[in-house]
Amino acid sequence: MIYFDSAATTFQKPAAVGRAVTAALARMTSPGRGEYGPAARASQTLLACRECAGDLFQVEEPERVVLTFNATHGLNIAVRSLVKPGSRVLLSGYEHNAVTRPLYSIPGVRVRVMRSPLFRPDLFLEELERRLASETDVMICTHVSNVFGYILPVDEIAALCRRWEVPLLVDASRSAGVLPVRMRDWGAAFAAMPGHKGLYGPQGSGLLLCQSSGDPVLLGGTGSASRQQEMPDFLPDRLEAGTHNVPGAAGLLAGMQFVKEKGPARLLRHEQQLLAQAAEGLNRLPGVQVYWDPRGVSQSGVVSFRVRHRDPGQMGELLGQRGIAVRTGLHCAPMAHETAGTERTGTVRVSFSAFNTGREVERFLRVMRQLV
Secondary structure, eight states: EEOOOOOOOOOOOOOHHHHHHHHHHHHHOOTTTOSSHHHHHHHHHHHHHHHHHHHHHHHSSGGGEEEESHHHHHHHHHHHHHHHHTTTEOOOOOHHHHHHHHHHTTTOEEEEOOOOOOOOOOOOOOOHHHHHHHOSSEEEEEEEEETBBBBHHHHHHHHHHHTTTTOOOETTTBBTTTTTOOHHHOOOOOEEEEEESSSSTTTEEEEEEESSOOOOOOOSSOOTTTSSSSSSTTTGGGGGSOOOHHHHHHHHHHHHHHHHHHHHHHHHHHHHHHHHHHHHHHTTTTTEEEEEOOSSSSBEEEEEEEETTTHHHHHHHHHHTTTTEEEEEEETOOOHHHHHHHHOEEEEEEEETOOOOOOHHHHHHHHHHHOO
């Protein structure tokens, strides 16, 4: 099978990730709840995971790296912490349902959505400055669109939010591991990311990077301040109730070490080379509409396309029958499709990882030529 669905989950993992998960299952229990060897090893692993993430993402205090079940868990915490009934919230227009569903569950929230076109960060920033100047309480922005791979200009977005003193939440689900996530430079209130995508960790792992303490969405035991019935007021305990996913954290640590060794910039270049090869090949096929940035500067390793008179789901099924795994539909991000004008049909999405090759892309293009 050729696996082109890494925007959902990276399937091929570094061998060290599997070894770390297996070792944790064999040698570790719960951290912070015992002084014996397996508990101490778990505590050391979680600290190492926080420190590695802090080094990758400019978080100076490891306790500000909160371990979550996935990016959705972290985004729920961040949204609930920043957005209150009646808040005025500005969205980039490319958000995932992991942002919008918790946002719209809060009564009285006033949501404004930007509608700048794909792959035009200059127009995005022009519109953003106008919007921030007209009373915004919170800005929420995806770093990279999970549908189109569009890289939003988060450095400049963060600078504008600082100028207008608007708290910023960044969804780094598709950027962590390939693009710089600079919490110190951004001054963002929160950034959330999964472990199972560009960080090459296992499913059921994630990180929430915190500049503020946050409001928990899950309450329970933390192994600390056990006499009180309120959640602790310090991180990470305030946002980490219950037993940790220690094997997940161990695997995530190994995945992040792989990213550090390879270098995010190098991983991004590899993805963008495959993206250019796939997009140029698709663009030559009759009746195929490709959503891409030919300049190669505003898009990571994700490309969406549509085939005239063909349902994207049918195309995905035909490719799957030929051993090529892609994702079709709305990709849990209807807002992004509304912004780009693809909400009626959705798209076929192809996404790459460090383990894909140019030879796989060429085979995919041969199959597409046969199908089209």
